[in-house]
Amino acid sequence: xxxxxxxxxxxxxxxxxxxxxxxxxxxxxxxxxxxxxxxxxxxxxxxxxxxxxxxxxxxxxxxxxxxxxxxxxxxxxxxxxxxxxxxxxxxxxxxxxxxxxxxxxxxxxxxxxxxxxxxxxxxxxxxxxxxxxxxxxxxxxxxxxxxxxxxxxxxxxxxxxxxxxxxxxxxxxxxxxxxxxxxxxxxxxxxxxxxxxxxxxxxxxxxxxxxxxxxxxxxxxxxxxxxxxxxxxxxxxxxxxxxxxxxxxxxxxxxxxxxxxxxxxxxxxxxxxxxxxx
Amino acid sequence: xxxxxxxxxxxxxxxxxxxxxxxxxxxxxxxxxxxxxxxxxxxxxxxxxxxxxxxxxxxxxxxxxxxxxxxxxxxxxxxxxxxxxxxxxxxxxxxxxxxxxxxxxxxxxxxxxxxxxxxxxxxxxxxxxxxxxxxxxxxxxxxxxxxxxxxxxxxxxxxxxxxxxxxxxxxxxxxxxxxxxxxxxxxxxxxxxxxxxxxxxxxxxxxxxxxxxxxxxxxxxxxxxxxxxxxxxxxxxxxxxxxxxxxxxxxxxxxxxxxxxxxxxxxxxxxxxxxxxxxxxxxxxxxxx
Numbered sequence: 001x002x003x004x005x006x007x008x009x010x011x012x013x014x015x016x017x018x019x020x021x022x023x024x025x026x027x028x029x030x031x032x033x034x035x036x037x038x039x040x041x042x043x044x045x046x047x048x049x050x051x052x053x054x055x056x057x058x059x060x061x062x063x064x065x066x067x068x069x070x071x072x073x074x075x076x077x078x079x080x081x082x083x084x085x086x087x088x089x090x091x092x093x094x095x096x097x098x099x100x101x102x103x104x105x106x107x108x109x110x111x112x113x114x115x116x117x118x119x120x121x122x123x124x125x126x127x128x129x130x131x132x133x134x135x136x137x138x139x140x141x142x143x144x145x146x147x148x149x150x151x152x153x154x155x156x157x158x159x160x161x162x163x164x165x166x167x168x169x170x171x172x173x174x175x176x177x178x179x180x181x182x183x184x185x186x187x188x189x190x191x192x193x194x195x196x197x198x199x200x201x202x203x204x205x206x207x208x209x210x211x212x213x214x215x216x217x218x219x220x221x222x223x224x225x226x227x228x229x230x231x232x233x234x235x236x237x238x239x240x241x242x243x244x245x246x247x248x249x250x251x252x253x254x255x256x257x258x259x260x261x262x263x264x265x266x267x268x269x270x271x272x273x274x275x276x277x278x
Numbered sequence: 279x280x281x282x283x284x285x286x287x288x289x290x291x292x293x294x295x296x297x298x299x300x301x302x303x304x305x306x307x308x309x310x311x312x313x314x315x316x317x318x319x320x321x322x323x324x325x326x327x328x329x330x331x332x333x334x335x336x337x338x339x340x341x342x343x344x345x346x347x348x349x350x351x352x353x354x355x356x357x358x359x360x361x362x363x364x365x366x367x368x369x370x371x372x373x374x375x376x377x378x379x380x381x382x383x384x385x386x387x388x389x390x391x392x393x394x395x396x397x398x399x400x401x402x403x404x405x406x407x408x409x410x411x412x413x414x415x416x417x418x419x420x421x422x423x424x425x426x427x428x429x430x431x432x433x434x435x436x437x438x439x440x441x442x443x444x445x446x447x448x449x450x451x452x453x454x455x456x457x458x459x460x461x462x463x464x465x466x467x468x469x470x471x472x473x474x475x476x477x478x479x480x481x482x483x484x485x486x487x488x489x490x491x492x493x494x495x496x497x498x499x500x501x502x503x504x505x506x507x508x509x510x511x512x513x514x515x516x517x518x519x520x521x522x523x524x525x526x527x528x529x530x531x532x533x534x535x536x537x538x539x540x541x542x543x544x545x546x547x548x549x550x551x552x553x554x555x556x557x558x559x560x561x562x563x564x565x566x567x
Contacts, residue, residue, distance in 0.1 A: 016374060019367050023381040029441065030384070032407050033396050048414065049407045089292045096289035100281055106562050112293065113558035114551075115300050117495075119502035121526050122547045125310070125536065126303035152296050175279040181289065184279065210389035212505040213523075217531065228391040232509050235395050242399050249392045260387035264380060267387065268449060275450065275491050 037061070037246035044243050057243070064234070064248035070222050071230035072251070075209055077140050078226060082147035083205040089148070090155025091163075091197060095185050097156070098163035099171060109160065115153035116274075120213050123150075128217055138219050143226070146218055147208050154207075154274060155200050161273040162196030163189065195266065196273075202263055203270035206256045227252045304547065311540035318534055329541040338517050339542070342525040345432050346549075349500040349521065353436045353443075358492045360440070361447025362485065366477055368448070369455050379452070383445035390442070394509025397438035401425045401510070425511050428518035435506050435519060443499065447492045454488035455481060494557040501550050522546050 036044065037060055038053040065072075097105045127146055128137065136142030170192065174184050190197065215226040222230070234248045260267055314325040333339045364382055368375040385393065400407045401424040409421040425431045458480065466476050504523040507513060513520040513528070520528075522542055530539030 012371065015367060015370055019364075019371060019374070019378050022364065023378055026382050026385070026441065029396050029400060032400065047405065047410050050411055050414070089296075093290055093293035096285075100279070102286065108290065108293070108297075110558050110562040111297055113561050114554050115297055117498050117550070117554045117557070118300065118304075119498070119523065119546050119550050121502060121504070121523050122307055122543045122550070123300060123303040124527075124543070125530055125540065126306040129306075130299075130303070149296055149299055152293060153300075156293055171279055179279070181279060181281050181285050206387060210391075212389065212391050212508070213502075213527070217527070228389050231389075231391050231395060235398065235509060240405060242405070245395055245399065249395045253388050253392050256387040256389070257384070260380070260384055264383075268383070271386075271446070271449065272453060275495060 033246045033249055036243055037250050039243050041243065060243045060247035061251065064244050064251055067234060068227055068230050068248055068251055071225055071227035074140060074143075074224055075227040078143040078147065079205050079208040082144045082151065082208055083201050085144070085148050086151040086155045086204055087159070087197060087201045090152045090157075091159040091190075091193075091200065092185065094156040094159035095163055095189055096181065098160040099166070099189075100181070109157075112153045112156050116157050120150065124213065124217055127214070131218060138221070138224050140224050143215070143218055143224065146214050147211070150214070151204050151208065155204055158200045158203065158270055158273045159193075159196055162199070163193055166193060195269070198263075199266040199270035199273065202259055202266050203274065206259060206267070209256055307540045307543050307547075310537055311544045313537045313540075315536040315540075316534060317536075321536075325537070329537045332538060333541050333545075338520065338525065341517060342520045342522050343545075345519065345521045346500060346503075348432055349436060349439075349503060350497060352433060353439050353500055354493060354496045357440050357443050357496060358447050358489065360444045361449075361492065362451045362482075362489075364444065364448045365451035365455055366481055368452060370473060379448075382448055385442040386445050388442065390505035391509055393438055393442050394506050397434075397441075397506075398425070398510045401434050426515060428515045431511050431515060431519045435503075435510055438506055438510065439499075439503070443496065446495070450488045450492050451485055454485040458484045490560075491557075494553050497553045498550060501546055501553075522549075 032049060035052055036049055038056050038058070039060075040054075040057045043054060043057075093108075096102070097109055127149070131137040131142040131146060134142070134145070136145060166189070170188065171184065174188055179187070210228065211226075212228045212232065216229045216232070219225045219229065231248050231252050235245055238244050311329055312324060312326060313321065314323040314328065315321040368378055371378065399405075403409060403421075403423045403426045406424065408424070409418075412418055412420050422430060425434050462480055462484075463476065466480050471479070502523050503521055504527065507519055507521055507524045508527075511519045513524055522545065526539050526542040526546065529535045529542060
């Protein structure tokens, strides 16, 4: 038996070797970013980028953080409320479409799917005009509104896919007890479907945090600018100052990377529900 | 569960309002694309299809469109193929799957601005990481101009995008392979099929649906690609890496040709509709009613 296992394991060696090489290639950019974000200017000048840093030059992070501070704050103050509102409104409609027999549900689902995958360029200029008309251009509430409009359809799509998997019996039992749709949503669906809500929220938060086109087109100057345009500006203003750029890129990546490391399962679940299956 | 008209309005009004606002904006873009609007202040001066005619005469437009087509071929096929190979490799690797999977998927969690900042440096012809690594292992001759060459630059951008999106295709394919009934695999193994034969005759024909979804999603991605171009090359050298999404932004916000920018948006919309509408139709069908 033991030799059998050994043999099986040996036959897998070439495959594991190939996968390891591929994984190293995939990790190399990340390694470059982390290693060089911790190097001093002198180390960078020597251009031996693949070597690990001599020490931990945390001053790079201090410099990058002082530039990105306001942008990061804006990103938090925009991404969090926009995510909460989009997931609430999306799941509110998603629940009704997924759980109620209703004549036009397919039509609404169809239209919302199209809205979800619309390239932002198509609505970019009118969106800016809308925010100007409402006097919220270049403000955080304006960005929240923009992201709310653009992400609620996706939140609906993902939550509806998840909610379809909740057993019918639960709904029937609740109906027998005289529970209406509103009570059912608050009292039963939200607690039972909390993994769906978490997955959707994680995915949408990551999208908004990482988004660049809207963030740039709807703001000017530092007051409401999110972290991504500031980082892009860092590349322009600190050309060739790679270690500061890498530290800035690392700082901007921390929230989504933490989510990916600790809540990766939900991230993937949300991604799958948004495309293929629940 | 009982519900009435009030419930329908209560639950669906918010999403319907949002969808209507989006439709309004699309119509607005369509109207502006037929206006002679230059400068930031509104100019409602109907000029028919003049903006489109101007656009079709511009070499810059055709080169951007051509780059979009290059993206579709050179980005989608390798990402999907690599994703499928990795998914099958991970499936075969057994328990090692959970170790390897995040290593290919993590770039998806990063912002394109981060990817752009990072890869702009990797590709830098003089101080860049790739050329320096080649030099340090004695392969300096293999060094390339990368993003400073108009011929290579678009492919460099595509390389960064493949790095970021292969994990996405891989995830879709992993789920699709897991859905293939295990009896089919076992039957093939009993017949003495090798892993490669199983891949060709069992896996590939049974993941068609995942392939269609992957292609649809990645096509939509190529139509809106903007961030990577902006951060890594800013459309350059010259205009060699411009894509429609980038050209639209520059025409609208940098040069204030609002009507022309709207016309580019409409063309992006038409291309997107060709993919999104069939996809939405297919996805609507799986909604149980």
